[in-house]
Amino acid sequence: MASKAPRGVLALFERPETVLAAARRVRDAGYQKWDVHTPFPVHGMDEAMGLGRSRVPWITFVAGIVGLVAALFILFGTMVYSWPGNFGGKPHAAWPSFVPIAFEMTVLVAGVSTALGALLLGGVLARAVRTLLGRAPMAVHPDVTSHRFAIFVEADDPAYDASGMVQKFQSLGACDVRVLGESDPPVGVEAPAEGSPESEALPDPEPSAASEAEEEK
Amino acid sequence: MAGEAAARPIVCKDDSSLTGYPREAPGAGVLGGPLYEREPLVCGGKNYQQVTEDVVRWSDRYPTRLWWIAIGISSTLFLLFIIGMSAVVGIGTGVLGINHPVGWGSFIINFVFWIGIGHAGTLISAILYLFRQKWRTGINRTAEAMTIFAVMVAGMFPLLHTGRPWFAYWLTPVPNGRGPIWPNFNSPLAWDVFAVTTYLIISLVFWYMGLLPDFAATRDRARHPWRKLFYHALSLGWSGSNRAWRHYEAAYLILAGLSAPLVLSVHTIVSFDFATAGLPGWHATIFPPYFVIGAIFSGFAMVVTLMVITRKVFGLEQYITLNHLEAMNKIIMFTGMVVGFAYATEFFMAWYSGNPYEGFIFKNRAFGPYGWAYWIMFTCNAFIPQLFWFKRFRRSIPVMFTVAILVNVGMYFERYVIIITTLHRDFLPGSWGMYAFSVYDWMILIGSFGMFLTFFLIFCRLFPTVAISEVKGVIPAGQGVVPEPREEGRNGE
Numbered sequence: 001m002a003s004k005a006p007r008g009v010l011a012l013f014e015r016p017e018t019v020l021a022a023a024r025r026v027r028d029a030g031y032q033k034w035d036v037h038t039p040f041p042v043h044g045m046d047e048a049m050g051l052g053r054s055r056v057p058w059i060t061f062v063a064g065i066v067g068l069v070a071a072l073f074i075l076f077g078t079m080v081y082s083w084p085g086n087f088g089g090k091p092h093a094a095w096p097s098f099v100p101i102a103f104e105m106t107v108l109v110a111g112v113s114t115a116l117g118a119l120l121l122g123g124v125l126a127r128a129v130r131t132l133l134g135r136a137p138m139a140v141h142p143d144v145t146s147h148r149f150a151i152f153v154e155a156d157d158p159a160y161d162a163s164g165m166v167q168k169f170q171s172l173g174a175c176d177v178r179v180l181g182e183s184d185p186p187v188g189v190e191a192p193a194e195g196s197p198e199s200e201a202l203p204d205p206e207p208s209a210a211s212e213a214e215e216e217k
Numbered sequence: 218m219a220g221e222a223a224a225r226p227i228v229c230k231d232d233s234s235l236t237g238y239p240r241e242a243p244g245a246g247v248l249g250g251p252l253y254e255r256e257p258l259v260c261g262g263k264n265y266q267q268v269t270e271d272v273v274r275w276s277d278r279y280p281t282r283l284w285w286i287a288i289g290i291s292s293t294l295f296l297l298f299i300i301g302m303s304a305v306v307g308i309g310t311g312v313l314g315i316n317h318p319v320g321w322g323s324f325i326i327n328f329v330f331w332i333g334i335g336h337a338g339t340l341i342s343a344i345l346y347l348f349r350q351k352w353r354t355g356i357n358r359t360a361e362a363m364t365i366f367a368v369m370v371a372g373m374f375p376l377l378h379t380g381r382p383w384f385a386y387w388l389t390p391v392p393n394g395r396g397p398i399w400p401n402f403n404s405p406l407a408w409d410v411f412a413v414t415t416y417l418i419i420s421l422v423f424w425y426m427g428l429l430p431d432f433a434a435t436r437d438r439a440r441h442p443w444r445k446l447f448y449h450a451l452s453l454g455w456s457g458s459n460r461a462w463r464h465y466e467a468a469y470l471i472l473a474g475l476s477a478p479l480v481l482s483v484h485t486i487v488s489f490d491f492a493t494a495g496l497p498g499w500h501a502t503i504f505p506p507y508f509v510i511g512a513i514f515s516g517f518a519m520v521v522t523l524m525v526i527t528r529k530v531f532g533l534e535q536y537i538t539l540n541h542l543e544a545m546n547k548i549i550m551f552t553g554m555v556v557g558f559a560y561a562t563e564f565f566m567a568w569y570s571g572n573p574y575e576g577f578i579f580k581n582r583a584f585g586p587y588g589w590a591y592w593i594m595f596t597c598n599a600f601i602p603q604l605f606w607f608k609r610f611r612r613s614i615p616v617m618f619t620v621a622i623l624v625n626v627g628m629y630f631e632r633y634v635i636i637i638t639t640l641h642r643d644f645l646p647g648s649w650g651m652y653a654f655s656v657y658d659w660m661i662l663i664g665s666f667g668m669f670l671t672f673f674l675i676f677c678r679l680f681p682t683v684a685i686s687e688v689k690g691v692i693p694a695g696q697g698v699v700p701e702p703r704e705e706g707r708n709g710e
Binding site for chain 1: 264265266269390396397398399400401402403405407408411412414415418419422423425426429430433434436437438449450452453454455456457458459460461462463464465466467468471472475476478479482486489685686687689690
């Protein structure tokens with residue numbers, strides 16, 4: 001699968017706390033085009049990356065209203081205006097018996113739109129097209145969907161400085177830092193072999209995490 | 218204090234060391250406090266990589282002989298279902314046992330039964346998520362799969378019961394040249410169409426959202442190029458980016474919030490099919506809660522049945538531990554008691570209302586010609602789950618498997634009793650009659666299990682059976698606890 005390799009600095013981390021602390025530093029250093037890749041959502045990462053609240057709830061709200069209005073339009077439109085029928089002498093606009101369908105359609109439209117909206121806002125659908133066309137790789141590193149945590153700073157970032165960042169990430173506890181898309185990858189520490197005690201390559205992440213916690217206060 | 222407790226590595230040998238009690242840390246004292254430790258949800262001291270490998274490896278190898286045998290049996294039964302349904306469509310619904318006065322036979326019994334099975338999956342995935350019950354992560358994927366397949370099976374029955382399923386789209390408000398004439402939206406049968414369709418679609422969306430990161434993990438581990446392409450397409454190019462996780466998490470929470478009232482509404486609306494009819498034994502306000510709790514009851518029994526097998530066959534005992542099964546058994550016991558209470562309430566209301574027809578129906582239900590079905594139902598649903606008062610039985614695989622099967626037998630008979638006993642003897646003795654299964658009823662009943670199991674086995678083969686990304690969030694390494702290095706041998710201590 002030929003894909004255009006992204007250019008930038010890729011730092012791989014062992015532990016969620018370490019990558020969280022490193023992400024705070026990257027945010028404070030003022031980078032714009034960067035991202036954190038994790039196998040599962042890391043608690044506090046949105047704040048560490050300086051991202052605000054997701055706008056997905058608004059999509060749900062609007063879609064829910066649309067679903068409700070559409071349901072009421074269909075129900076009242078068919079039962080009262082288009083073909084008013086006499087069912088046991090009950091009123092045509094028998095709104096209590098419209099409640100179940102109105103509820104179901106609200107949930108249906110809101111739910112489907114929420115999922116689609118989240119995938120659109122998160123860039124997942126755009127990525128899906130680009131990866132299937134071979135214009136982008138599937139993940140920055142195959143291990144980030146399993147057990148590694150990565151920070152990737154794109155080379156397009158105005159503050160991009162490859163060698164400075166490699167050192168910075170190593171001091172922040174990255175187990176492996178690579179410069180992607182250059183002529184001589186990978187720069188920096190090689191990934192430790194499987195099964196070797198990886199903690200040796202790691203500076204203790206606790207002090208930096210603790211000092212970060214202090215800074216937050 | 219709490220920080221110290223959290224920092225201590227959690228040591229857990231294997232399944233047998235899980236007792237179901239919070240464990241006392243050294244020096245915790247009588248009241249324990251923060252030094253009491255809850256047992257880990259995943260045992261065996263797994264790290265992130267092991268979690269991925271344990272789940273993904275099954276889709277990257279040739280299926281086992283056991284799987285081929287199982288799919289052979291279940292697809293044969295599925296074929297039986299297709300033959301039975303073909304007869305119903307090709308010859309007519311008259312091949313079934315339904316006739317005057319029982320016009321709602323096995324079709325509606327099976328529909329209510331299978332829809333009910335589905336409810337536990339949504340309960341586990343949505344309601345337990347909202348209540349922050351983290352033990353759901355080990356079982357939610359399989360339970361949601363069960364929901365989807367159960368609803369798919371359930372949907373077959375009303376579709377075929379229409380007699381002319383090629384006109385089933387008449388149930389939807391499609392603009393048409395017949396007047397235009399519309400469905401009667403005052404009818405619970407029209408509500409059912411919307412409820413079941415919405416339930417299926419939202420469950421699918423919820424399930425797929427949860428599967429996305431796990432498809433990506435499978436994709437990045439797949440060796441064969443076709444397999445890689447298959448998971449690549451399914452994963453939508455998921456890259457684990459936090460900019461995607463941010464919206465994903467918000468959407469997942471909202472979907473859980475939407476599914477929670479939805480699951481309660483679905484069986485409520487199914488119960489309206491009966492409760493809005495003016496027949497004794499059906500026309501009761503207790504029906505919605507009675508149906509919903511019965512659905513959860515039977516659904517959890519089905520989850521236990523499937524989990525006991527799945528965890529063994531796929532070696533997932535360390536993810537779906539005895540503690541998980543015990544928690545589900547507690548829910549089965551509780552809901553079983555509520556169902557038993559509902560049976561008693563129905564009898565009380567039949568007497569207290571002073572309505573002779575209502576009174577007759579319930580006497581006839583328990584002591585009439587279908588009394589055997591009633592007592593099977595009552596024994597299986599109200600008495601047998603009482604075994605779970607004892608911790609030994611809650612944690613015994615053979616006991617829970619037997620109880621779960623009996624609960625589902627009981628819940629099948631609950632629907633049988635509700636539908637058949639009310640219809641076969643109503644107001645006028647002149648219109649009384651009896652109902653019996655024909656060979657085609659048996660075919661579609663047994664065959665529906667074939668359809669369900671075939672889909673379920675294909676799911677187990679192709680999809681990650683445990684929510685990998687969610688489990689990683691609840692294993693000790695994900696909670697800020699120092700994971701022990703593997704060389705020290707957490708398993709060997």
